[in-house]
Amino acid sequence: MAMRSDAPQSLQSRIGTLQFTHDFANGYPTDETVALLFDTRDFQRACQAYLWALPAASFVAWQQGVSGMGAGNGQIASFLTYEARKGILTANATTPYYLGFADLTDGPLVMEMPEGVRGGIIDAWQRSLPGTEKAARYLLVAPGAEPPQNTEGLQVRVSPTMNIMIGVRITATDPAQADAALAAIKVYPYAQRKAPTAAAIFDTGTTSWSGTPPRGLRYWELVHTVLQREPAQERDTFFWAMLRPLGFEKGKPFAPDERQTRLLTEAALVGEAMAKANTADRRFADVKYRPGAHWDFALQLDADNPDAFWNLLDERASWFYEAVSAGPDMAPKRPGPSSAYLGAYRDSTGAWLDGGRSYRLRVPPDPPVDLFWSVTVYDVDTRALILNDQQIADRSSRMPLKKNDDGSVDIFCGPQAPAGFEQNWIPTVPGRNWFAYFRLYEPRQAYFDRAWPLPDFEPLA
Structure with a gap:
């Protein structure tokens, strides 16, 4: 006997059994299926958002780790010991690192990049500010802000984000040359340009710390930090929209309910698993150094x-x-x-x-x-x-x-x-x-x- 077209019907899918009031074409999903579909939608979106947010979340984790050790706004910190360097993702084990994080909310900063160093300036999405790897005096201006009128002797760079990172590496093998280059690195407010008082380099010593993005709900707290303090980029509009049903909204605190917490916690786990596979088994065109090898x-x-x-x-x-x-x-x-x-x-x-x-x-x-x-x-x-x-x-x-x-x-x-x-x-x-x-x-x-x-x-x- 043929099944009545108005009888509830089920559809088997990757996400489980989907039930409809009639057949799929003519019926509505049942209340249970509606809940499953919305949970699946938001979970899938969060997994993809995990991958998308990695550079910004990593920046915040790094910044909070450095400031948690006591480095001030714009202050350069040295990472010279094994303990200090092991907080940095894939750091070189022997090259000295000097870096500092700065918030441009209180006004522009001047950075003096001397000869004899390698480095540059990145924004909160870890994009390089063009040309900042060269020796020069840079004026760093917040997004949307007008540069000061007097910029003589300064190369103006308007950052796309409020927060930036200044990083340098000393490659000179001669200790005297390395010390001279290090002493010439300065970061100070533009208002102090006539008599700059750059803070001394902050020595991290043997402090144990971590700049690795955290797991679980803490990862999403970092993503929410980015939403609140940084201007939205056009390329990211849809990702922020995808996260809105999960408790992300500009100008509002991050307070996910039980459902949002459950989905975000699981998405952080699956998202990281996807990230791990995407890194360790890259499936991009021309990714191998040589055919037949695994580099x-x-x-x-x-x-x-x-x-x-x-x-x-x-x-x-x-x-x-x-x-x-x-x-x-x-x-x-x-x-x-x-x-x-x-x-x-x-x-x-x-x-x-x-x-x-x-x-x-x-x-x-x-x-x-x-x-x-x-x-x-x-x-x-x-x-x-x-x-x-x-x-x-x-x-x-x-x-x-x-x-x-x-x-x-x-x-x-x-x-x-x-x-x-x-x-x-x-x-x-x-x-x-x-x-x-x-x-x-x-x-x-x-x-x-x-x-x-x-x-x-x-x-x-």
């Missing part, structure tokens, strides 16, 4: 068209889940003053890199760099320097490494040091996965031609 170009930014990167949701999320700041000199296309980043998550067999196993990475002779190369190991959980008792996370050409007869260098990663190669060893931790960055500072043409064959990590017996 990825970590930053999928076109140095000739850097603005396009910010419209690439997945490529952007793959970088900012594990790293901070992005600019053309971090994804170079030709030789020059830059640094290139390759990431590895699997070994030569295709298995995930595991802290309980031992591996060898054979760095071929004649690496195509003008400055130096380094291999750094990071913890999958924190995306920061690996947490081992030895506080050793990298090996580089600046170190006295043991070389093979052909000039190649074997780097060993594992829980135990290989006999005779202790200086080439990076300790890993059983029970924890890890990944690695291979950095090339001022890469040569062979890197861009992909002619230099960097092999995979090989598992050892």
Whole structure:
């Protein structure tokens, strides 16, 4: 006997059984199905919003971590020890970091960037302010504000966001040159330009802290912070609209109800799982350094068209889940003053890199760099320097490494040091996965031609 067209009918779907008053075409969803559909809609939106918000949420987590240690507004802080650097996502283990966060609400700031440093200024979405990597005196102005009339000797930069980060790295190997460059870095209010009194550099010492975006509802609290204090960008309009049913509204406190809390908490978990897969198993065009190997170009930014990167949701999320700041000199296309980043998550067999196993990475002779190369190991959980008792996370050409007869260098990663190669060893931790960055500072043409064959990590017996 044929089913009556006015009888309730069910439809099986990925999200469960959907029930309708009649058939799907002629009926309305039942009250239970309506609730399921709205929960699913808001959950799916939150998962995608997690990926979208990563650069801004990471910025706030980083800023709050630094200010929580005692650094003032615009004050440059030094991160010189292993403990201090391991709070930064995928930091270099040996290069000194100097950075500060500033809120432009109270007026413009002047930054003096001297010769002999590498760095720049980024906004709250971690976009570089154009041209700020060069030595100059910069006037930093809040979005929508008119620059002062007297800007002689200053390069004006109007920030798209109220909050910015100033970061520099000292690459000089001569201590006297490094100290001179460091002493010349200054940040002070524009009103003090005639007699600037820049605050002394804040020494973070061995303070343990974290700039990793938090999990759970705390992640969304950071996203809400961005909504409240920063102007909305046109490209982000629909994402903010997607989050409105979950308690995000400009000018109102973040107070999610029981349903919103449940959906956001689960979406933070699934969103991070998506972010982890999107980073460790990148599925973008031309992402591999060389065919048949597992080294990825970590930053999928076109140095000739850097603005396009910010419209690439997945490529952007793959970088900012594990790293901070992005600019053309971090994804170079030709030789020059830059640094290139390759990431590895699997070994030569295709298995995930595991802290309980031992591996060898054979760095071929004649690496195509003008400055130096380094291999750094990071913890999958924190995306920061690996947490081992030895506080050793990298090996580089600046170190006295043991070389093979052909000039190649074997780097060993594992829980135990290989006999005779202790200086080439990076300790890993059983029970924890890890990944690695291979950095090339001022890469040569062979890197861009992909002619230099960097092999995979090989598992050892």
